[in-house]
Amino acid sequence: MNVEVDAIERVLKNATEALESSKYHIYEIGEAARQEQEALSTELQRAMEELDETIRTVDKLEEQYRRARVRLVEVSRDFKKYGEKDIRDAYETATQLQLSLSINREKESNLKSRRDDLQKRIRNIDRTIERAEALFSQMNVVLEYLSGDLGQVTRILESAKNRQLLGLKIILAQEDERRRIAREIHDGPAQSMANLILRTDIAERMLAKGEYDVVKAELADLKQNVRTELEEVRKIIFNLRPMALDDLGLVPTIRKLTQDFEEKMKIRTRFELRGKERRLATGMEVALFRLVQESLTNVAKHADATHATVEMSFLGDSAVRVVIADNGVGFDLNRWSSKAAAGESASFGLVGMRERVELLEGKFEIESNVNAGTKIAIEVPLDDGSKEEENHG
Template sequence: MQGDALDRIIKNAIDVMESSKYQIFEICESVRSERNALNFELHQVLEETSKTIDMVDHCEMEYRKARIRLTEVSRDFKRFTEEDIRSAYELATNMQTQLAMYREKELYLKTRRDDLQKRVKNVDKQLERAESVVTQVNVVLEYLSGDLNQVTRLLESAKNRQLLGLKIILAQEEERKRIAREIHDGLAQTMANVVLRTEIAERMLSKQAYNSVKEELVDLKGQVRGGIEEVRKIIFNLRPMALDDLGLIPALRKFIQDYEEKTKINTRFELVGKDARLPSGMEVAIYRLVQEAFSNVLKHAQASHVTLELTYQQQMVKIVVTDNGVGFVVDNIDKKIEKGSHYGLIGMRERVELLEGRMEIQSTKDVGTKVSILIPIKSDSKEE
């Protein structure tokens, strides 16, 4: 009876979530349409900006000619009449007025361009949040839509295993979404902008606006370099090449250096014992553990200093991450981990358990936190 009741509850939950999913999908489509409209308007503004820059260059050239002409007729009263002087003066004045008008228009268009780019970025963030909700709903639906009898057994006898299974699916979806977001927000946007700016530079070249072309190309070169850097970051985050080529210690040194530059948190790395290559899987696991520990410091600790101490022993690797942040009550955090509400520490604890190690957390309010991890090195897994 209890199993039937639970099945009905789960089926009702699935129906409600299916309905909600389509509503969220409609919101996503609406936001996506708004983004497309903004991108179209941005493209038009960029084109109009290019044309206005051309007109500014043209007016500057004509204004210089008009001033030269006015100077000539003003100096030679014998050759030129008062009518010639008046005409030259009016032409110079008109060109000056046109130049000021087009300069003002150029300034307005550039301001409008910057505003549209900010709006596009904000809409992208809204779309990202909506898609994240859809992803989470899909994950839960996928999990609940399986064998309901199995779900019942899991609920009754293996709640932790169910949480682990759900977390694995969620982690996979989040990783896919993260990679897609990095490519979309970084590389894809950069490449699209490069195409637009190249077209603008091409039109300027045809009209011999060389100074403006030079400025566009300098900016274009910077964007391409930024795109290359984004690609390198994505590749490094997927699998740090230094980890394969040089080993764990150089990869960790590079990570800590980048972490300090990015977060402005002072860092220190201490190596105790003799550096030795470990099995590839173990090196990756240790690297990810350190990543997650430092990420937790950034998110929660409000620290100004963090230290990584890595100790190599004959049959053990010890990882200690210490910060001088706000600290917390350890009993409370243990309860959060048990309830599955602190995913960073859950992920770390699961990695440690997979390596048959153990993790200890020591923390004092307003003093700091110390995370200690011990990982055994099995004799049959050592690399020669």
């Protein structure tokens, strides 16, 4: 037994040292990526400022060029009032302004291309940082286990292996959700607000010039844009925690989810209810809502479908069954099962859903074939505890 313990100690020591070394290298990669991200962000900020200045210059030159052309037409028509020198001066002024305008338009186009390229590079670096952080976190968890009391190793390996993996997947899912929300806010409301600020600056300049009709139209358009962005913010809030789930219950909230999904994704989506609708325990309603939400997200991302259905069945007082189906491209179920067994990250989404259903002591089934769509069936029992919590609510 002592020999076995010594051997385990050596294995643990070697594994710990290798992981520590790898963790340090991953940390260096992450730090280098962060430094590059900061440098690119600074460069992007300068490019955005230069672009704003160039847009203002182009606007100014366009107005000057318009006036120069009017002047040129004026002096060219009235030979009695204007001489050859006046015509030549007006022509040279218009030509010079046209050249400056062309140069600045080209500069504006180049700056926009540079801005787009920098934003793309920053997004790529963000993904590198996310992968490095995920690996770093996983290694920390593993090192904590390896650095623990040797007497607990067997018990940990036997009783906590699955919980550790599930815990890691839950942590990663939470971080993915936070990053998704941050990206959604950054790419949506944040970008639109920046655009609104720029357009209000333009409106102020036009107001100073006395172009009141143009300013009025611009303000009306801005008002509509603010309404649109407010709706986007409300949708983000709904996705975080739909208030309708507390106020109205699971069925109306999922019905609204399918309607919003159809409107946003342009995928025809039908919701069907079977059995007598009833309120469930708060935790059960949240869990089922998130499972349906994640299933529809997978349809939007991967299925390339034109039609989807969500069918909810209340099986008396004993269970709830939810079936989410689509007519998309489907996938090879055997290949997916192999990836899931190997722990490949590409399968974590459905694996995480299955494990959450199992935590609810339910059943999770997948039917899919290549080019034949996918169907996910979830059935969760309603135990006495759920009913008791519901009655108290």
